[in-house]
Amino acid sequence: MGIFSKTCEYAIRAVFFIAHRTAGQSGRVGIKEIALGIDSPEPFLAKILQDLSRRGIVQSTKGPNGGFYLDNASLERPLSDIVAAVDGNDIFFGCGLGLKQCSEINPCPLHNEFKDIRNKIHFMLHETKIGEFNNELVTGMLSLKK
Amino acid sequence: MGIFSKTCEYAIRAVFFIAHRTAGQSGRVGIKEIALGIDSPEPFLAKILQDLSRRGIVQSTKGPNGGFYLDNASLERPLSDIVAAVDGNDIFFGCGLGLKQCSEINPCPLHNEFKDIRNKIHFMLHETKIGEFNNELVTGMLSLKK
DNA sequence: ATAATAAAGGATAAAATAGTCTTTTATTAT
DNA sequence: ATAATAAAAGACTATTTTATCCTTTATTAT
DSSP states (O other): OOSSOHHHHHHHHHHHHHHHHHTTTTOOBOHHHHHHHHTOOHHHHHHHHHHHHHTTSSEEEOSTTOEEEOOHHHHTSBHHHHHHHHHOSHHHHSOTTOOTTOBTTBOOTTHHHHHHHHHHHHHHHHHOBGGGGHHHHHTTSSOOOO | OOSSOHHHHHHHHHHHHHHHHHTTTTOOBOHHHHHHHHTOOHHHHHHHHHHHHHTTSSEEEOSTTOEEEOOHHHHTSBHHHHHHHHHOSHHHHSOTTOOTTOSSSSOOTTHHHHHHHHHHHHHHHHHOBGGGGHHHHHTTSSOOOO
């Protein structure tokens, strides 16, 4: 198990892929090409994108020349929006030891240590925008494949 | 889903509990009392401790007055040993986006960001020793219950 | 030695996550 | 209008994680 669920890993990679394939050009990219581009099981990814689409994190149109894309507002969104949508925000605010009542006044042994780490994760994902890596992805400097 | 699996959360809380209940006094503490003390399902916790015992992370003896305890060496171990034993060390070294081939020369978009965070997690868990919170747990300043 | 105790071991069950397949709906080009 | 295309929706399957139960083994006190 990583930091995120598999669903969330696929979601982030897919959104990065859609971003770099459609930014500016007002094009669309289909599920097959995305699945191929990020090495993910196509039908599972379809479900994930369906959900992201419903939530307005990605845009889509049906029919010929249809597919997924990102509007300008979506390109500016932080990665934390994807993570929160898919995995919830336990990773940002939950107790590292799984204690519901853990808080400043009733802390678990690692409360402060985890607060620090969770804040760093939150900050990092909030600072990083979906469209931020488009150039490097186009030039192949960055990878989205296994 | 938190940072760790539920199994790992229970494991850490249980080990903290055993530590503060048996450190120095050369006593033992039974599975029932541990499960109660950390709000965990008893049979599931039994499995987890069985595993930790096999791996030498906790000590145990059977029979009357038996139970779990920690020797001095175990009290000095870092928390990272528990996490590595239970969840593996993907959390310390794995790619945040789940890419097997992700590395310095073939990085995912978040490679450096995640490296930084993973290092902080690793450092924190390596610095923190199992017996470190015994006093605060005895005085009730820290909590292991939901 | 024997009975009582407590963990170890093994088999099974439930829930959550991951993944697949088929049908329906919306869009576009002809 | 119609056929082709591609996502949406829904039902279903598989795997992994979480959790329970029952039997066996080791230890101790009597």
